[in-house]
Amino acid sequence: MTQSMVAKHSMWPRKKDIIFNLSERAQKAERAIGKDNVINGTIGALMDDEGKLITMETVYNEYKSLENKDISAYAALEGQPDYLEAVKKICFKEYLPEGYVKAVASPGGSGAIKLATWNYTNEGDELLTSDWFWSPYVSITEEIGRKVATYKLFDENNNFNFKSFKEEFLRISSKQERIFTILNTPAHNPTGYSVSDDEWDKILDLSKEVAQDKNKKIILFVDIAYIDFAKDDNGSRKFFSKFSNLPENVLVIVGFSMSKGFTAYGMRMGAAICITASENVAEEFYYACVHSCRANWSNCNRGAMSLLSNIVKDQQKLKTYTEEKNMHKEMLNKRADIFVKEAKKVGLPILPYIDGFFISIPCDNPMEVSEELTKDNVYAVPLKMGIRFAICAVSEEKCKIAPSIIKNALEYVESQKSLNI
Ligand SMILES: Cc1ncc(COP(=O)(O)O)c(C=O)c1O
Structure with missing residues (x-):
């Protein structure tokens, strides 16, 4: 019998955090084929268009x-x-x-x-x-x-x-x-x-x-x-x-x-x-x-x-902070607008987005869709009922092309499922 020491109430399934895991894979891909060729929509923090963490100067x-x-x-x-x-x-x-x-x-x-x-x-x-x-x-x-x-x-x-x-x-x-x-x-x-x-x-x-x-x-x-x-x-x-x-x-x-x-x-x-x-x-x-x-x-x-x-x-100081924050908010809004617009254009169903860092796409097989997306070097988090795409971490340019890639992955997974593959 393998030795165990932890108290009963502290025994949890030994699974790695799926978000950090995917994020690591995305970073590995970035190193291998260059940042321009990877869309990393897993990170829940505001990143600039080059994929660097934004840290407010005023702060x-x-x-x-x-x-x-x-x-x-x-x-x-x-x-x-x-x-x-x-x-x-x-x-x-x-x-x-x-x-x-x-x-x-x-x-x-x-x-x-x-x-x-x-x-x-x-x-x-x-x-x-x-x-x-x-x-x-x-x-x-x-x-x-x-x-x-x-x-x-x-x-x-x-x-x-x-x-x-x-x-x-x-x-x-x-x-x-x-x-x-x-x-x-x-x-x-x-x-x-x-x-x-x-x-x-x-x-x-x-x-x-x-x-x-x-x-x-x-x-x-x-x-x-x-x-x-x-x-x-x-x-x-x-x-x-x-x-x-x-x-x-x-x-x-x-x-x-x-x-x-x-x-x-x-x-x-x-x-x-x-x-x-x-x-x-x-x-x-x-x-x-x-x-x-x-x-x-x-x-x-x-x-x-x-x-x-x-x-x-x-x-x-408050004024300068607010101006700096609003500049980043503007960037986020532009990313959101283009993602929502493109999703509509290509017929990708998304949940009603109003504000914030993420857009979600409902689907039946989130794990498979997320995995399929990695083949196109797109990384997005599988949730129970869909995929979460972090517009906070992805440039406007990439937010424009992501919806059609996601749409294709969704359709591909659905077609494989209907063929029972
Ligand atoms: C919905 C939601 N609530 C609360 C938090 C708490 O974040 P923190 O503990 O870093 O303030 C987060 C962070 O990702 C979040 O997404």
Whole structure:
């Protein structure tokens, strides 16, 4: 018998992360045949047209100008006070909801998801998110004995499927005290969908309806990891004001991240922000989260906190940062436009894209399609129900030719399947 040491609850399937694996293969191909001949649509970070990681000057100049002590010293467990203020400002802009809004620092948006799911669900609980979703939601929650249930994100006309959302929401509320829902919007990963203001109204009306039963606890976790790359900076934040004056048993937690908006992926900085009409619920949030911080990672990256605070505090720095970010956003929008246009032209069905880093193509055999694409030196991530193409990492020129290559691969795999090969 082979020796095993790991505890039972820590035995997971020994599979390599599929995204990193494909990304390695893409890089190998780039070395072998040259970058111009490879389309690497696997990476979830903003890359320039030459395939180099974009790092914002305003962010890194600020970071490098910090005194050593601003990077080196321990930070407060809940995050530095000026950071927490800066997070609220940059997150909500003009749409700060009324009520008690309290933030606790976390290592990235991932840390915020951990804080929220750990502190607001019980062991064995089902959490709800859409059927197209960022897979670490499962890793983060299954590690602590929770399960992810899904509703169908789109109906047959590719509209937001509120009917399915409602069915699942009510199913969970009929059997559980807690209904914890993760909504990744705007600029959803992997589809690029953004929930509209009208759809938010429906979601909130349903939450209020269920909240009439005072034994129920409704938690809406809004994952805004990509908000800074939504086309309309202000428009995409309007929904925040809808969180004012909700019933006391409806709690909103926003998952803020510096990874994308500040090209600070490796700095691991974010925050969980609660919005509630109850002072007690806000205070409870704070103490529960600070306990988790202490118990898991202690304090967060002080240098990253300082840089955000300094940029947000200073009007001129904020302006320069915003201009730099908007320039990159412009680049992303052009890539998205050309991909969507070409997809339509060649008849490649894609999911409704509105904002963000990714476009998804629904298909029956994602693994085979992804593998078939590699023969044309195109790399895209196979998901359960389709393929994810990272426009954030691929030049406009390549975004123009990718849809027809994907269409061909899809058709080829389908024809092989129908021949039963
Ligand atoms: C949907 C979604 N949420 C949250 C995150 C969290 O990112 P981080 O932990 O780097 O802030 C990511 C990162 O890829 C993401 O795609």
